[in-house]
Amino acid sequence: MSGRHGPLRAGEAVLLIDRRRRRYVVTLQAGRVQDIRGRFAHDEIIGGDDGGTVRTDRGERFLVLRPTLADYVLDMPRGPTVIYPKDLATILIAADIFPGADVVEAGTGSGGLTMTLLRAVGPTGRLYSYEVRDDFQRRALRNVDAYLGSQRHLVARLHDIYEGIPDAPVDRIVLDVPEPWRVVPHAMAALRPGGIFLCYVPTVPQALQASEALRTAGGFALVETTETLVRGWNLEGQSVRPAHRMIGHTGFITTARRIRGRWQTPAITARGADASNIADEDRVAADDEATGESDVGPLEP
């Protein structure tokens, strides 16, 4: 599905949505007849517009759309859990992924983050994606190919990133592996000065261990951890309220900048914490909030 414009083509995956918002992904094949609460021919969709409709022989109507990347990531065949679109979006900005960037990613998993990074680095960038399981890698590459088409700027390696980063130097390192702190020494060697390390982990102990490794490595600054909450709203007539359900917890994103030399950061850690430090930091933050001050000033013209 490399072409995102023009009429829908045989071989493309399309998203069918019924009036009750139920979603079905089908791959269009000339001559094929589909049965989803009634029959319709794929030929009725092929050659039509993105955003058109199709009606089954039982009168059911479906909206026909090219899936967005977020649609595709949630609906594609997967093995390992993919990163939710809200976190994929945050990762792109938190890691400052730019067109032309050289990026290392691990693990490839089902390929959701891989596709997101590939689109952001564009054809002038390069993505090195490492995975330890060849069955996962094969499925991920099929997913990438099905959605983005062949990607010359993707280098997929069967490689354990805990053993090292053979593709250096790079601008960004983006990790979705269980023990990202084991990558910190390799990231020190592989990242260009000013480069960004980012890891995504589901639990607090993992986020803490990654932050501690970055803080004590002696070559990183601005170590920060965030989580992203997105709450939908219902805006219909008098029913104006937050949605009843939301994706609660997914994961924590920790980022750091590779710097030259050492940068002293206060030792605010659970183990060996200096309580006066914590109290001071919290008080400064509260004061800034109250007075509207911040340590970020306007850019010089």
Ligand SMILES: C[S@@+](CC[C@H](N)C(=O)[O-])C[C@H]1O[C@@H](n2cnc3c(N)ncnc32)[C@H](O)[C@@H]1O
């Ligand atoms: C949660 S999945 C990644 C999902 C992926 N981000 C996506 O969006 O589809 C974690 C992946 O990391 C791989 N992995 C675990 N340890 C690894 C290592 N040391 N080096 C490379 N890949 C690793 C696992 O095999 C698994 O496929």
